[in-house]
Amino acid sequence: MKARHEGQALVAFYFFYFCALGAFMPYWGPWLRSVGQDALAIGLLTAAVQFSKVLAPNVWGWLLHHTSMRWLIRGGGLAAALSFLLLFWAKGYFWALLLITLLFSFFWAATLPLVDNISMAWAERQGRRYGRIRLWGSIGFIVLSLGMGILVSHWGLRSFLPGIAGFLFLTWWVSRFLPFASDPQGTTAQKLPAFLPELRDFRLWFFLAAGMLEQASHGVYYAFYSIYVEAHGYNSSTVGLLWALAVVAEVLFFWFGDRILHRWGTMTVFVSAFLLTALRWVVIALWPGFVWIVLVQTLHAASYAAFHLAAIHWVFARFPRALRARGMALYASLVYGLGGGIGALAAGWAWSQIGGSATFLAAGILAALATLLLLGMFRPRSALEKWV
Numbered sequence: 001m002k003a004r005h006e007g008q009a010l011v012a013f014y015f016f017y018f019c020a021l022g023a024f025m026p027y028w029g030p031w032l033r034s035v036g037q038d039a040l041a042i043g044l045l046t047a048a049v050q051f052s053k054v055l056a057p058n059v060w061g062w063l064l065h066h067t068s069m070r071w072l073i074r075g076g077g078l079a080a081a082l083s084f085l086l087l088f089w090a091k092g093y094f095w096a097l098l099l100i101t102l103l104f105s106f107f108w109a110a111t112l113p114l115v116d117n118i119s120m121a122w123a124e125r126q127g128r129r130y131g132r133i134r135l136w137g138s139i140g141f142i143v144l145s146l147g148m149g150i151l152v153s154h155w156g157l158r159s160f161l162p163g164i165a166g167f168l169f170l171t172w173w174v175s176r177f178l179p180f181a182s183d184p185q186g187t188t189a190q191k192l193p194a195f196l197p198e199l200r201d202f203r204l205w206f207f208l209a210a211g212m213l214e215q216a217s218h219g220v221y222y223a224f225y226s227i228y229v230e231a232h233g234y235n236s237s238t239v240g241l242l243w244a245l246a247v248v249a250e251v252l253f254f255w256f257g258d259r260i261l262h263r264w265g266t267m268t269v270f271v272s273a274f275l276l277t278a279l280r281w282v283v284i285a286l287w288p289g290f291v292w293i294v295l296v297q298t299l300h301a302a303s304y305a306a307f308h309l310a311a312i313h314w315v316f317a318r319f320p321r322a323l324r325a326r327g328m329a330l331y332a333s334l335v336y337g338l339g340g341g342i343g344a345l346a347a348g349w350a351w352s353q354i355g356g357s358a359t360f361l362a363a364g365i366l367a368a369l370a371t372l373l374l375l376g377m378f379r380p381r382s383a384l385e386k387w388v
Helices: 002-034 039-063 069-089 094-126 130-177 196-200 202-216 219-231 236-264 266-286 290-297 300-318 321-354 356-377 381-385
Strands: none
Touching: 002 039, 002 094, 002 130, 002 219, 002 236, 039 069, 039 094, 039 219, 039 321, 069 094, 069 130, 094 130, 094 300, 094 321, 130 236, 130 300, 196 202, 202 266, 202 300, 202 321, 202 356, 219 236, 219 266, 219 321, 219 356, 236 266, 236 290, 236 300, 266 290, 266 300, 266 356, 300 321, 321 356
16 A cells, blocks of 8 residues: 555656646747747746756755755755746846746756656566656646646636646645655665766766757757747647647657667667657758648657656666666756757757757757767777777
8 A cells, every 4th residue: 555655646746747847848938928038038048947957956966965855855846836936026027037947947957856766766666667657747748738728728828827836836745745765865864975986987978968969959849849830820729739749659658668678778769769859850840731740749759758768767777776866867967957958048049040940950960960979878888998
């Protein structure tokens, strides 16, 4: 019975966390535009969300030396919800929006890598599959991307802030029930082994660099996809459906992904994911008609779900048990934080200079280049050491 309740708590956390994200990501750009921000400002503010992921997970990982994971996750969740409320008073002032966005996303970004670590440890202990726990986050994203599309169609973007705030508080509330005892750092602070020696494996840095480029290619998608498809004649409800379709494909991969990884191996999944990501952006750039736009949304199963599931398994296996939370934090901060932030900044600049189609095309080229770095990740350590 205890294991059942612990599993339900993990499912609920992912569901509510990604409900908030499902409302946030598709409509952050349109909401910013509605309060008077231009393309460059939208890119900067989206980058602020991503860049906060560079610092926050590493700070939280360091704080594990001094406090428990329980307090970090619960405190970070509450701080994220409270700081998000400040956006109600920011109006259209860019610098106020920037400061609040950095504060809110600093706390919001810090909790997820820690919960991923708890989930992987719990799944390993209980003989469960991480992907089938994590897919409930994707379901939450679907529910709110659809729900926000309906709300925005009927009530306008004034429904954007209240909807997200509600789910941030729900995420914080359910975090009290997480199975912290599944992780060696779950309930008490302790002295951890040295982390620096783990960073001397060059394969780790090829993985992180490749992941950064892959996520950087998503910058234009997260910041401008809704604006792009609206410019091609689609309404808010259709935008929500398109985002939801992408996450349906993501859910399906998470359900079967552990089996796919076991059968085909990490390298095949990584390379396939990167190449399909490149294809996705190129098709959006060159063929924005309804049929193609719908079809390539299913490639979100590759560009996000396949990459993320393979990466979580690889990082979890790569680091010793006591340092897995730090490893997850490093992955989240450099790949999603630095990579995503650079991508959002570049997308904002490129959008204003060369337009939407060319920016998506550039994203496709970036994802293709990232594939080359994967070759270094799968070379033997001895071969890599000869390069330096």
